[in-house]
Amino acid sequence: MDFRISDDARAVADLCRTFAATHLAPFARERDEQGRFDAAVVRQLGDAGILGGALPTDVGGRAWSKVAYALAMEELGAVDNSWRGFVTVQGSLVGLCLLDHGDATQRREHLPPLAAGTRIYAYALTEPSAGTDVAALSTRAVPDGDGWRISGEKHWITNGGAADFILVFATVDPALKHKGITGFLVRGDAPGLVRRPMEGSELGHRGSNHARLVFDGVRVGPSDVVGGVGKGFRVAMGGLEHGRLGVAAGAVGIQRACLDEAVAFAKSRRQFGQRIGDFQMIQKVLADMHANLEASRLLVMKAAALKDAGLPNQREVSTAKLFATDAAVRAADETILLLGSRGYTSLSPAGRMLRDAKGMQIYEGTSHVQRLIIARDLLGKDEG
Ligand SMILES: Cc1cc2nc3c(=O)[nH]c(=O)nc-3n(C[C@H](O)[C@H](O)[C@H](O)COP(=O)(O)OP(=O)(O)OC[C@H]3O[C@@H](n4cnc5c(N)ncnc54)[C@H](O)[C@@H]3O)c2cc1C
Incomplete structure (x- = not known):
């Protein structure tokens, strides 16, 4: 190796x-x-x-x-x-x-x-009543001449309010479950599409554009279909698998930034006549953050190297996303505590990192879902 x-x-x-x-x-x-x-x-x-x-x-x-x-x-x-x-x-x-x-x-x-x-561009899969359970999506693509008319609602769509084109997943027949799902490229300014900012203010990723999209008979033609009619589930899952590696790597970045900030502070802040980094309790925090950062990066690099080699990598990518995003949440949380009151203000990026890391545990498959993927791969099919 x-x-x-x-x-x-x-x-x-x-x-x-x-x-x-x-x-x-x-x-x-x-x-x-x-x-x-x-x-x-x-x-x-x-x-x-x-x-x-x-x-x-x-x-x-x-x-x-x-x-x-x-x-x-x-x-x-x-x-x-x-x-x-x-x-x-x-x-x-x-x-x-x-x-x-x-x-x-x-x-x-x-x-x-x-x-x-x-x-x-934006990727619109999630609906108010269909998040993890993608096959339950209810946005309909009803036949209309040689094409379809899309009606339904998506939410939490990153770039949704700004996108020139949106890859939208809709079903041509809900009875077919995942076999009815089809991907369509829809113009952001298509007649019948209304885009609104998400209600409330997001916990993190506040520099992003998240939108609620309401489709009311939006017309699409055969040339807008991506990957074939009824093949959209595979297209959607393929997209998430590509994205997961980036999320996991981003979570490594959060851990690195937090560790850098925590070490710098532990070296410069003095209490009781010494650097706070000389207290063993602070050393434990730093050492654990370092170990988690190294482990996360190795998991990400292993998953990436398997992808480069064209080898199976689904379990490895999920393991990397699960471990790295959970570790990023812990790293940001510990950094805020280690910085004391200085961590409890936007002058330190640690609070923003914590809020962003929570989102990274949720999108492109929650941490629960990554565990499901890993466990299913470990267990295989029930041969009994
Ligand atoms: C910052 C951000 C950006 C996003 N960007 C996009 C985007 O660009 N495009 C897009 O389509 N979506 C986007 N999403 C939506 C995101 O993909 C969904 O939030 C995510 O898939 C979870 O769906 P949900 O929120 O409906 O939760 P639900 O699916 O309702 O899940 C609720 C809880 O139940 C758990 N759960 C559900 N099913 C199971 C199960 N079988 N076993 C164990 N636990 C389970 C979940 O893990 C979760 O804890 C974004 C979300 C966020 C926060």
Whole structure:
């Protein structure tokens, strides 16, 4: 086993670290406090080559390895998970879905602007009454001439209010359960589509754009179908599997940022005549955070390396997401305590990191769901 990172992958990490330091870090606190989605960043991500990082070069991408992609998401996640989340949704959930399941025309029409950041894309699966239970979705695609009319409601859709195109999952026949689900590319300004911000204010990812989408007879044609009629469940699950690696890597970034902040504070803050880092109780916290960070990163890198090698990786990706997001929540929580009152203010990013990490335990399959995936893989089919 070779633990060295290739020069190409390191260059990708360096690129993303510089991007995050220049375009994200100076504004992350303000965007979070104001709940502001700053669309100008999309083009900056495109110009830097980050949005299309995971895509092949013939569609404007950079053909990064999965290891490089994971390092990129760690760098963005260490600074701002609203924007790491944007890259995951646009680049992986939609971009890789279209690469895997789109036809030649869809790939040609959509992937170059997606990679360049000249268009914004969203992935709309979740509904008020169908979250984890995807097969229960009730958004209908009713036949209309050579196409369909979509009616129903989606919520919590990242980029939903800003997207030029939305990959929408609807059923052509609810009785068919998951075999009726079909993916459609819908224009953000399509007649019959109403987009509203989510009610309330989100706990985290406040620099993102989350929307409720109401479809009232939105017309789509045969050329808008992604992956075939009745094949949308596979398309949707494929998108989530691509995205999970980015979420897990982003959670590694959170742990790294928290550990850096905690160590710096433990070295500089003095109480009872000594550095607080010289108290064994503080040392335990730092050592545990370090061990969890290392374990999370190794899990992410193993999952990424399996993907690069074209080997089965579902259990490994779920293990990485489960472990890394749970550890990110603990790391941010411990950092706030370790910083004392200084951790209990937005001047420290730890509070934002904690709120973002909670979201990362929820989307692209909750921590409960990752455990289900892992356990089902361990147990296999009941042969009895
Ligand atoms: C910040 C953020 C961004 C999001 N972005 C998007 C997006 O871009 N597109 C999109 O389509 N969706 C998006 N979502 C929605 C997200 O995917 C769902 O919230 C998630 O799938 C869970 O669905 P739910 O919230 O309806 O919870 P539910 O499915 O109702 O689950 C409630 C609880 O029950 C548990 N549970 C459910 N079923 C089981 C089971 N079989 N076994 C054990 N426990 C179970 C869950 O783990 C959870 O704890 C986003 C959510 C957030 C928070």
